[in-house]
Amino acid sequence: MKPQQMIVRHKLFDRLCHWTIVVVGLVTFLTGFSFFFPSFQWLSGIVGTPQLAKVMHPFFGIAMCLLLALMLIRYYHHNKWNKYDLPWMKAVVWVLLQKEDNIPPVGHYNPGQKMLFRAFVIFVLAFVITGVMMWQPYFAPLFSPETVNWATLIHSACGILMLIALVVHVWMATWIEGSITGMLYGKVSRAWAKKHHPMMLEEEDHK
Amino acid sequence: MATQDIIRRSGTTDITPASQARIGAVKQVTKLFDATKCTGCKACQVACSEWNDLRDEVGTFQGSYQNPMTLSPDSWNIMQYHEVMDDNKLRWQFTHTACMHCADPACLKACSTAGAIVQHANGTVDFDSDKCIGCGYCASACPFNVPKISKKDNKAYKCTLCSDRLAVGLEPACVKTCTVGALRYGTREDMLFYAEKRVQQLKERGYHNAGLYNPEGVGGTHYMMILHDINKAETYGMPKDPQIPAATEIRQDWLKPLGTAGLLATAAFALMHRVTVGRNIVEEDQPGYVPEDNHEEAGK
Numbered sequence: 045m046k047p048q049q050m051i052v053r054h055k056l057f058d059r060l061c062h063w064t065i066v067v068v069g070l071v072t073f074l075t076g077f078s079f080f081f082p083s084f085q086w087l088s089g090i091v092g093t094p095q096l097a098k099v100m101h102p103f104f105g106i107a108m109c110l111l112l113a114l115m116l117i118r119y120y121h122h123n124k125w126n127k128y129d130l131p132w133m134k135a136v137v138w139v140l141l142q143k144e145d146n147i148p149p150v151g152h153y154n155p156g157q158k159m160l161f162r163a164f165v166i167f168v169l170a171f172v173i174t175g176v177m178m179w180q181p182y183f184a185p186l187f188s189p190e191t192v193n194w195a196t197l198i199h200s201a202c203g204i205l206m207l208i209a210l211v212v213h214v215w216m217a218t219w220i221e222g223s224i225t226g227m228l229y230g231k232v233s234r235a236w237a238k239k240h241h242p243m244m245l246e247e248e249d250h251k
Numbered sequence: 252m253a254t255q256d257i258i259r260r261s262g263t264t265d266i267t268p269a270s271q272a273r274i275g276a277v278k279q280v281t282k283l284f285d286a287t288k289c290t291g292c293k294a295c296q297v298a299c300s301e302w303n304d305l306r307d308e309v310g311t312f313q314g315s316y317q318n319p320m321t322l323s324p325d326s327w328n329i330m331q332y333h334e335v336m337d338d339n340k341l342r343w344q345f346t347h348t349a350c351m352h353c354a355d356p357a358c359l360k361a362c363s364t365a366g367a368i369v370q371h372a373n374g375t376v377d378f379d380s381d382k383c384i385g386c387g388y389c390a391s392a393c394p395f396n397v398p399k400i401s402k403k404d405n406k407a408y409k410c411t412l413c414s415d416r417l418a419v420g421l422e423p424a425c426v427k428t429c430t431v432g433a434l435r436y437g438t439r440e441d442m443l444f445y446a447e448k449r450v451q452q453l454k455e456r457g458y459h460n461a462g463l464y465n466p467e468g469v470g471g472t473h474y475m476m477i478l479h480d481i482n483k484a485e486t487y488g489m490p491k492d493p494q495i496p497a498a499t500e501i502r503q504d505w506l507k508p509l510g511t512a513g514l515l516a517t518a519a520f521a522l523m524h525r526v527t528v529g530r531n532i533v534e535e536d537q538p539g540y541v542p543e544d545n546h547e548e549a550g551k
Contacts, residue, residue: 080363185400193498197501200502
């Protein structure tokens with residue numbers, strides 16, 4: 045059997061960025077979850093006490109958002125809409141059922157991933173803006189209580205929506221075997237690319 | 252204080268409520284402020300600082316006798332000086348501003364932390380500073396803009412109605428010290444009875460719109476006010492129809508259940524999908540894989 049031919053899907057910088065976001069984001073999400081669901085306050089134990097969680101959450105959150113913004117900028121060119129997206133989207137049920145003969149080809153990212161990309165752009169912006177507005181005791185006093193209250197609602201809603209988006213992200217990453225190896229070590233096999241992102245292979249060959 | 256005295260606590264679901272053992276014989280209490288009697292002497296402000304061991308920073312003159320201009324983590328009640336013009340004549344209206352001790356408190360509903368805000372059997376609303384994490388949700392939800400976050404320790408503070416004094420049968424420090432009897436304290440029943448008589452008296456004296464400020468939007472308050480003109484509550488610095496803010500209600504009553512359902516549904520769908528559809532593997536990369544067109548050769 046000939047050895048697998050591997051191609052680079054994620055560069056070292058992006059991989060480091062991704063896994064740093066995972067760690068920082070885990071702390072941000074566990075502490076944030078503990079504020080939204082007081083019954084799960086024990087989740088704030090990830091940083092020690094609920095009081096420490098309140099102090100640390102904004103700093104971890106800012107780090108998460110900055111790194112995420114950096115990654116989104118670096119992956120922007122892979123995530124522009126193109127003419128292959130609509131046919132794929134129409135066949136999304138076949139994607140989930142793994143009937144690969146019915147799935148139109150896509151490039152480096154499929155439309156589902158591009159939608160997730162756009163959702164993350166919105167979340168990053170919303171988190172930073174509303175987060176600063178509700179940041180006690182530094183910035184919150186600069187805004188009216190009503191404004192801070194609405195900011196809190198938007199912040200929490202984005203938290204829940206992003207958590208749902210992350211469940212989908214993890215679901216897909218663990219289902220499509222080879223993805224996590226790709227994000228850990230950077231390379232995927234040519235066969236993997238042909239199966240999931242055929243046009244990425246073409247892009248690669250035209251380099 | 253016995254924990255059976257706490258009948259409601261923040262961040263707690265209805266499935267696991269605070270102690271409900273007591274049958275309701277504990278009398279509801281109320282502080283009553285009579286704006287028509289107040290002379291703005293600020294003794295209440297001083298007594299509060301004395302009893303609660305607080306000293307606010309000395310501020311600067313802001314064009315009013317009012318000082319400080321707003322409640323703060325170190326000023327739990329303040330005397331507001333409202334300058335009102337009637338028929339080209341200036342007069343003062345004084346408001347003893349402090350926590351309203353709502354029957355249905357927005358702060359308690361908004362709180363991020365289990366048990367950091369509690370309601371006692373007598374109706375008063377209290378903060379447990381030991382549990383408070385300083386998120387500020389109470390400060391942004393309160394329709395009266397009462398709780399304030401301290402920069403010293405990042406905790407929320409407000410009037411406790413001197414819950415420590417009430418527990419041993421004393422009245423709040425501000426009431427104890429009031430020089431003209433504008434502040435009263437007693438059972439809710441007694442205060443409502445007194446207020447009704449006083450409002451009647453004021454009406455007879457020509458204050459036809461005199462009335463009791465006990466806003467229904469927050470279920471009534473355990474701090475009520477007798478005003479010269481109940482239709483002009485805003486001239487006393489009080490909101491006309493205070494409510495639990497919509498943003499707080501949406502977050503707690505809609506976002507929480509819907510968010511929980513959405514999360515669980517997504518996770519459940521993902522799991523079902525994984526189990527039903529099975530692994531998604533690249534066959535070519537599996538050990539021992541033989542390309543289809545080579546099958547015959549391999550068989551030989």
